[in-house]
Structure formats: C-alpha cells, structure tokens
Amino acid sequence: MRSLFVDGYNVINSWAQLKAIKDYSLEGARQKLIEMLQNYAAYNGYKIFLVFDAHMVSKSVEKKEKFGQHLVVVFTKEGETADSFIEKKINNIGRKSDVCVVTSDLMEQQVVFQRGATRMSSLEFYYEVKSIEQKINNRIEKNVCNKRNTIEDRIDGDILEKLQKIRKNK
Numbered sequence: 001m002r003s004l005f006v007d008g009y010n011v012i013n014s015w016a017q018l019k020a021i022k023d024y025s026l027e028g029a030r031q032k033l034i035e036m037l038q039n040y041a042a043y044n045g046y047k048i049f050l051v052f053d054a055h056m057v058s059k060s061v062e063k064k065e066k067f068g069q070h071l072v073v074v075f076t077k078e079g080e081t082a083d084s085f086i087e088k089k090i091n092n093i094g095r096k097s098d099v100c101v102v103t104s105d106l107m108e109q110q111v112v113f114q115r116g117a118t119r120m121s122s123l124e125f126y127y128e129v130k131s132i133e134q135k136i137n138n139r140i141e142k143n144v145c146n147k148r149n150t151i152e153d154r155i156d157g158d159i160l161e162k163l164q165k166i167r168k169n170k
Contacts, residue, residue: 002044003093005086005117006125007103008033008052008073014104014122034067040129041070043136049074049089051082083108090115 012018012029022029034050041048047070054060054075062077062085076085086101090112093099099117101108102125112119120128152160 002046002098002100004041004046004048005089005099005101005112006037006048006050007082007086007101007105007108007122008050009082010103010105011122011125015126034071034073036129036133038067038071039136040132042068043132046070048072049086051076051085053082054078054080083111087111087115090117 008030012022012026012033018029018033021032030052037048037050040046049072051074054063054077060075060078062080063075065073067073074085076082083103083105086103086108090099090101100120101112101117102120102122104122155163
C-alpha cells in the first residue's frame with residue numbers, strides 16, 4: 001500500500017479553495033481537507049498521514065486520530081514541526097516501502113527525497129485530488145443514470161395491477 005505524508009498547513013495555504021475557508025475558519029479548512037483526502041485515499045487505496053503543526057501550541061502533545069482505514073490526522077507536539085515529524089517517519093520507512101510526501105517546501109522535498117521517498121508539490125497534489133473527485137462524481141452519476149426510478153419499482157404488485165386495470169379501462 002502506498003503511503004502519503006501531507007503537510008496539512010502547507011496544502012491549506014496552497015489551495016485557493018481551502019485558503020478562502022481558512023480566512024474565516026481554520027478548523028473549517030482542516031475539516032474540508034480531511035473530507036477531500038478521505039475520498040481520495042479510499043478511491044486509490046492509499047494510507048494518508050495528514051500532519052498539522054502544533055509546535056507553537058503551548059503544552060501540546062502529539063495527537064493522532066483515525067478517519068476510516070485510509071486516513072490518519074496527526075497534530076505534532078509542542079516544539080515539533082510537521083516537517084520534522086514527516087522526516088522522522090520517512091527516515092524509518094522511506095527506503096522500505098512506497099512513500100510520497102506532499103509539500104511545497106523545497107528544502108523538505110530535498111530531504112525526503114534523500115531519505116527514499118518521492119515528493120509532490122501541493123499544487124500537483126491539488127490537481128490529482130481534483131481529478132479523482134471528478135472520477136468519483138462521474139461514477140456516481142453513471143450509477144444514478146443507469147438505475148431507472150419508476151413507479152413499478154416502488155409500489156406493491158397488487159396496487160400496480162389495480163392501477164393497470166384502471167388505466168386499461170379508460
């Protein structure tokens with residue numbers, strides 16, 4: 001299974017849609033990103049670690065929360081940046097499995113590449129996520145259009161028979 005480590009605030013500040021939400025609600029922007037990544041991860045079968053900095057929050061401890069089987073949201077502990085958390089994790093698994101890091105921080109991209117992970121900019125990731133959203137929507141639309149929703153499908157056979165008799169008697 002491919003693993004992705006996503007620098008959450010880097011992505012929020014890079015995507016216009018999330019940046020606009022962040023201007024009035026940082027929590028709203030985080031929730032929207034979580035929702036988008038849940039769909040993306042489930043569609044692709046990826047394991048995503050969405051990492052948010054909490055290094056400036058006094059007395060914060062590292063918190064992890066699972067959202068289904070494909071998404072883990074991590075808030076770093078006080079004094080630890082998302083970059084340092086990601087680097088530490090990549091150092092342990094980077095050369096052993098398929099790992100990609102999503103960030104637009106060029107220094108971070110170089111470090112994770114040296115540790116065996118691939119890298120993707122936040123903007124590249126945006127277009128990939130949007131592409132998957134479109135595929136999901138097309139699949140849903142196709143399924144909805146293929147299913148006929150007729151009265152015959154929704155009523156009892158006896159009632160249907162009576163209605164057909166009424167229709168024929170006219």
